[in-house]
Amino acid sequence: MPCSSIFRMMGRMNEHKKSLRIRDIFQLEPKNQEVPVQGWIRTRRESKQNIFFEINDGSTLKGIQVVVDKENYGDLSSLESANNGAAVEVQGTLVASPGKNQRSELLAKPEGIHVVGDSPQENYPLQKKRHSFEFLREIAHLRPRTNTLGAVSRVRNTMSFAIHRFFQERGFQYIHTPIITASDAEGAGEMFQVTTLPISDLAKSGKSPDYQQDFFGRPSFLTVSGQLEAEIYALSMKNVYTFGPTFRAENSNTSRHLAEFWMIEPEMAFCDIDCNMDVAEDFIKFILKTTLEEREEDMNFFNQWIEKGILDSLQRVSESTFHRITYTEAIKALEDSGAKFDYPVSWGMDLQSEHEKYLTEVVYKGPVMVTDYPKEIKAFYMKLNDDEKTVGALDVLVPRLGEIIGGSQREHRKDVLIRRIQEMDLDPEDYWWYIDLRTYGTVPHSGFGLGFERVIQYVTGMQNIRDVIPFPRTVNSAEF
């Protein structure tokens, strides 16, 4: 181990004098040194001479084996409550393990195991076997103690930091865009209303609400996107990104939707659609590589138990060059394929998920970036192309998941922007500050958004989005 790691580890030890994390202990050469451990018991097995515990503290997938030598331990009755789920502190010595499945293990010192909090076995819900994810969702307060949810949690943490690192290393500023917005015209889906008006009383009285009496003096909502605000900062900081919670009140109950999710939205000034694609491609590859490198144990677990072959698949994508095609070329490729689709292909339609999958999995066998969609099926703020028919939209499609990124070059020409707002039957007055940015120092700029949980699903292979966020909020579900 390099000196720097040892110093870091000693630093951690001094901060938390009582124990090392199990991840750090596994890095040590076993030579009978004293090592304290704090964690929760995953399994207990007993033999004639020994009791074996596996202790997990969340720092690794596999816990450390603690061995009790029954003859020399002393009072064994204190271990009666050392059962699955119990919190324990262990004083032991680190020794090489004669067993097959671990390099080192902890030999408990006499009376060296202290049960801090016991765990009655009659009703402890977590058993030493596979549980359904549906069941685990009902015990979201205990599910991070399982192998899968623990691995998801560590991968999620690593990916969060990889995302920040990607942008920070490239000089992007992290911008905190507002959670509450008074604009209901962002057009990205149903919004949750935020109010301090006494709605129960209003309902009884039958009166309609007077929003001038509401907290902000006007209707307000939870944000569905930080993009418009991110554009403000991009037009002064050049490169910025947001990474925060986002809310959609859609009544959709699927394995890919949440009412509350985390979204990443970079926004770059002096950046056209090609520049946008460069950043998006580098971004995806960076996250994949970092996760594969830094979470090897967890990723092997997903590869074995959740989605066979996912390691190879992610590795390939992280080293590939993404295909770049226009919407028009995509439509032609689908038409020429001769494949039968539930939704027939024609220019002007939006690509359905079956089409996206066909493009990535059959036609190009890898990630595809599709640009220049018909203006009718995209938002008003996307830059109108010279053909007046298409806009500078960008979708990044990957095998297995489909669309992972949606973005565009933004319309930076004031007159065109106003015209597009009017064409969409929106009121330019509502966007006065957005238009103002096109009056003072406007510049071509671009950005994209991606749902953090979707990316975690893609990387882990987890089927249901509710299992990659600690506390999922969906229709009729906000327990915990």
Place this chain on the structure above:
RNA sequence: UCCCCUGUAGCUCAGUCGGUAGAGCGGGUGGCUGUUAACCACUAGGUCGGCGGUUCGAGUCCGUCCGGGGGAGCCA
């Protein structure tokens, strides 16, 4: 929101033609073993999601409500 599936022991499920309930795991007890999803034996554990209907009789058939899952749409 639409379509399909599903609800039986703490968990995962079986339950035939309508005749008052079964397995594995988990729990408890005992045994065996440097064990590792440990193993073996015994044992306890059920208002079959709720309500209503058909029937001599409903876990089983019908209606309805509630919960869960999958797919679609929409999206991230």
